[in-house]
Amino acid sequence: MDRSFTQVIDLRSDTVTKPTPAMRQAMAEAEVGDDVYGEDPTVNRLEALVAEMLGKEAAVFVSSGTMGNLISVLSHCGRGDEMILGDRAHIFRSEAGGTAALGGVHPHTIPNRADGSLDLADIEAAIRSDNEHYPTTKLVCLENTHNFCGGRVLPVDYMDAVGELAHGRGLKLHVDGARIWNAAVALNVSPARLLAAADSVSVCLSKGLGAPVGSVVAGSADFIHRARRNRKIVGGGMRQAGVIAAAGIVAVTEMVERLADDHANAQTLAQGLAATEGIAINPAEVETNLVFFEVTQEGMSAAQLSAGLKERGVLINATGATRLRAALNHHVSAGDVQRTLSAVRDVLTSGAGQPVGQGFVYN
Template sequence: MVTKVVDLRSDTVTKPSEAMRAAMAAAEVDDDVLGADPTAQRFEAEMARITGKEAALFVPSGTMGNLVSVLTHCDTRGSEVILGDSSHIHMCENGGISTIGGVHSMPVVNNPDGTMDIDRIVAAIRHRVGAGALHYPTTRLICLENTHGRSGGKCLSAEYIDKVGEVAQSHGLKLHIDGARIFNASVALGVPVDRLVRAADSVSVCLSKGLGAPVGSVIVGSKAFIDQARILRKTLGGGMRQVGVLCAAAYVAVRDNVGKLADDHRKAKVLADGLKKIKQFTVDLTSVETNMVFFDIADPRITSDKLCQLLERRNVLAMPGTSKSVRLVIHYQISDSDVQYILTCIEKAVEEILSGNAKFEHLTNGSTTNSYGH
């Protein structure tokens, strides 16, 4: 019997390993706002190398990383960015690019695989010329997301990203990739990260999701881009002093945990296969490409809130999506035995609901409807 809490709400819930804590305690630090923290400098250089870019910058969160990147590229208020209608930047970052940066969003429909049709991207591009000069914002940026969270953790291929990069370049635009789970995409596709992001002018990489660092993201790009991004980071309050303490943990996360992502993906497929066998659910096994499992509830007597509440009583935390769907996210601190325990608990919860014996209260684990922002 598993007695610990098995937390599947997101891969953001990982706790720092002992190796991370030791690295944090031993980190050589100085004032990073003054450009003097040696651990931050070493980590940023390593991330630039891995992604094949000239420079990198540590930021407190992925949301700030995307915001800084968009505002660096769109340095004129009234600029427009083309992005997916279910992308994290558009749906789950509090509208920061518009409220803080004065940047207008032009959403394009995301396909089930997380892509946007190339012809729709081209059709959305607007330049301040001709009849529209007085009326339209000017497109300056295209944003992609890899893996694509609301599409179930689907991977965007290098070939697709190259095509979008060609569109951006031919129209004088920049390309930013929200690469919160770019290492998951790299592992799943068998393609090095630097190849996946070669066409991008900037990339944000989350360190506190599947990689398991306690805090932070990094943005990468040209030296000129990072120089401007550093100024914006300071403006937004993201300049932290002895940030090498956090960068030390992030370095361990990249060093130790990238190699564990394939196992996360394997466990997600095992979980999905087990869920498929529960007749009250529907699961598209082909959609499980990385560490996320989405399933729909086919039985009208069961809601996601009821199911997640009964799971919580068994120390399994899950994230309701709609009233009839649930998302489960695997990370390296979920074991094979945890996966089997999860399936057992879900089967028991379904039986309890269908028997009519379950009593329900308000969810206490922080889950909310449509909570796929993490």
């Protein structure tokens, strides 16, 4: 077994990315003010820039994707209202039930299809009629790209169709766009076009784009007015936040196009894994930077494969008994992909590691 690695290849998530030198410089030089007074020029610049990129009237800077989704839902729904979303949605599975805990919003889940979409007929059937027994349906949520469905991309036509359905029934459409940048690059469309039908969107700066902190919620001016109050309610009003917003500006201006490199590396990894005995994956289903695959070798669990890879300097999380996820990101080169494939083959031929750690990861 070759344990002579010098640098760990970290494929656990695209959230592990560290700020670039340009981000650190922008942070050091950022002009700041009190953002709760609306006086931080760098935050204001980031919000205006992202609103424009997403084709929305206004935007608000928040600390995380979870906060972005939470305040979006709180700004669309009151207590006892209902939102329709996929059963594999990050909002439903991995945000600690915040919309129910803090907003009293009732989640109505319908099955996510393998490509991350929701069947329009299922959405239609889930919308409640006006009856005193029922919660009031207010919102439909989509996720693009869809994390737990393999980083799959929802295309423009589909987004438009869900928007039309929702609006036709008096509902709003929120998009968890934590990785909307990946979706737009994969589809070769502008994020604004992709989000034309969305009433609100939460986008992350600290995943593939590499900023250290932050997300942005965008929507109409009226919606963002309500979202700012809800941000304050959850303790998210930040003060001299320009220090972190400065990195966000670099993220959205310099780091979006290069996501295509992550997608290309993901495809190379998927094809290499598909050619590896003891691994199952369909590379055609890898559309962006997330590579989910199954270990099929008898006697080897995902946790064991993950532990064996760790011993060889490659970090990949187990996300189920036999399932793993590798998240390509800007620290991982084409050469690292080849080293990863060698490490996988080495574990499969020379034996598993001892599983350690916190169990399955859902972020």
